[in-house]
Amino acid sequence: MSNNVLVIQDSEFDSEVLQAEQPVLVYFWAGWCGPCRLVSPSIEAIAATYGDQVKVVKVEIDPNPDTVKLCKVEGVPALRLFNGQDIVQSHEGAISKPKLIEWLDTGLSSIDIPTPKGSSL
Numbered sequence: 344m345s346n347n348v349l350v351i352q353d354s355e356f357d358s359e360v361l362q363a364e365q366p367v368l369v370y371f372w373a374g375w376c377g378p379c380r381l382v383s384p385s386i387e388a389i390a391a392t393y394g395d396q397v398k399v400v401k402v403e404i405d406p407n408p409d410t411v412k413l414c415k416v417e418g419v420p421a422l423r424l425f426n427g428q429d430i431v432q433s434h435e436g437a438i439s440k441p442k443l444i445e446w447l448d449t450g451l452s453s454i455d456i457p458t459p460k461g462s463s464l
Contacts, residue, residue, distance in 0.1 A: 347390035349400045353409040359400055361428045366456055367398045371421040378437035382420045385440040396456050424450040
């Protein structure tokens with residue numbers, strides 16, 4: 344895993360996500376989830392490209408039920424874009440890299456965060 348993605352636990356969710364000074368993309372995954380293995384490289388690429396605009400964290404669902412419940416995650420892979428304590432947008436299910444970029448750009452623009460130039464990855 345890249346140094347650009349932080350793996351967090353229930354106990355860290357408040358400090359790393361809800362109190363963050365920048366938007367946070369939370370990626371929910373599970374080791375047994377096949378589609379998660381397909382999405383993970385795109386999450387790593389997003390973290391590398393969007394690092395100045397958004398913090399990227401990963402939460403494994405099975406050992407972190409409190410965060411899963413708080414974020415109303417019903418399936419994996421799942422994404423939540425936070426701005427402070429607010430969920431700006433959500434996505435559940437596998438997503439291609441181009442659609443992920445479009446989804447993130449839309450969310451960031453709704454909170455007036457500029458996206459990287461040429462964010463086609």
